Amino acid sequence: MIHAKHLTLSLQDGQQSLTVLQDIHIHIEKGEWVALTGANGSGKSSLVRTFNGLLVPSGGSLTAAGLDLRSATNRSAVKQSIQLVFQSPEAQTIGSTPEEDVAFGLENRGIPRDDMKARTLRALRRTGLGHKAAVPVSDLSGGERQRLAIACCLALEAEMIIFDEATSMLDPVSRKEIFAFSRELWRRGVTVLWVTQRMEELAAGERVAVMDQGRLVYDGDPRTLFYRSGLPAALRWEDPPVIGIGRMMQDNGWPAELLPLTEQELEEALCRYS
Ligand SMILES: Nc1ncnc2c1ncn2[C@@H]1O[C@H](COP(=O)(O)OP(=O)(O)OP(=O)(O)O)[C@@H](O)[C@H]1O
Numbered sequence: 001m002i003h004a005k006h007l008t009l010s011l012q013d014g015q016q017s018l019t020v021l022q023d024i025h026i027h028i029e030k031g032e033w034v035a036l037t038g039a040n041g042s043g044k045s046s047l048v049r050t051f052n053g054l055l056v057p058s059g060g061s062l063t064a065a066g067l068d069l070r071s072a073t074n075r076s077a078v079k080q081s082i083q084l085v086f087q088s089p090e091a092q093t094i095g096s097t098p099e100e101d102v103a104f105g106l107e108n109r110g111i112p113r114d115d116m117k118a119r120t121l122r123a124l125r126r127t128g129l130g131h132k133a134a135v136p137v138s139d140l141s142g143g144e145r146q147r148l149a150i151a152c153c154l155a156l157e158a159e160m161i162i163f164d165e166a167t168s169m170l171d172p173v174s175r176k177e178i179f180a181f182s183r184e185l186w187r188r189g190v191t192v193l194w195v196t197q198r199m200e201e202l203a204a205g206e207r208v209a210v211m212d213q214g215r216l217v218y219d220g221d222p223r224t225l226f227y228r229s230g231l232p233a234a235l236r237w238e239d240p241p242v243i244g245i246g247r248m249m250q251d252n253g254w255p256a257e258l259l260p261l262t263e264q265e266l267e268e269a270l271c272r273y274s
Pocket residue numbers: 011012013018020038039040041042043044045046047
């Protein structure tokens with residue numbers, strides 16, 4: 001789905017050219033769920049914006065959904081397959097009602113009217129907004145607005161959805177709901193790139209990529225990241241509670257395969273040894 005080699009990106013900051021991404025290699029296969037993390041300013045948003053053609057790499061190679069993104073035509077075409085859900089719910093709604101908002105994207109693609117209506121309502125129902133199709137968008141909660149952004153992606157039949165810190169402005173309940181929804185979409189075949197600063201979300205997935213100062217400094221499984229890489233300490237991350245307990249278990253000689261990433265794994269490990 002995404003193949004980047006020696007990817008670099010420079011952006012103009014006033015008179016200065018700023019190197020934002022340096023020599024990035026990353027491959028994301030169709031059907032994967034990958035979490036991307038890193039401190040503020042490490043380059044996460046810039047990286048994911050290159051993946052759907054919003055930013056133009058300065059060097060290296062980048063293909064996304066089979067398209068070489070050095071071509072402007074392909075950068076425009078890739079948006080058909082790869083969609084972004086942004087942090088701010090306000091920044092991504094155009095229509096005055098959810099139905100209008102979802103239909104807008106389909107209209108732009110020249111989808112016939114009957115088909116458009118059916119696809120719009122199906123996408124709104126899948127995201128739990130079927131009953132709110134005609135309410136003013138301004139009456140939706142933050143969580144509902146993010147679900148609306150996801151409905152737009154689903155109606156467009158996106159093969160990959162990139163969530164760029166899409167839950168950082170939501171309350172804990174809505175945050176968990178959107179996270180769970182991303183996992184469900186993945187189980188149904190959508191490729192997901194989940195950008196986050198939340199350690200427990202890294203621990204809940206299969207693969208984590210870590211950015212630091214414009215470079216990709218880790219790409220692998222979360223257990224190795226948390227218990228063997230030394231990166232969390234080097235980057236001064238704050239351990240989530242389960243990992244904190246896991247570190248104590250590690251210091252006390254527990255076998256590596258029992259070091260927990262989730263509450264469920266912790267419970268299972270404790271049950272085995274109690
Ligand atoms: N349009 C731009 N012009 C110039 N510099 C930019 C631009 N956008 C981002 N940058 C710079 O690029 C670097 C990486 O920013 P980016 O937003 O990609 O990081 P991030 O990891 O997503 O950060 P955050 O978690 O705060 O969103 C930062 O130094 C930022 O100031």
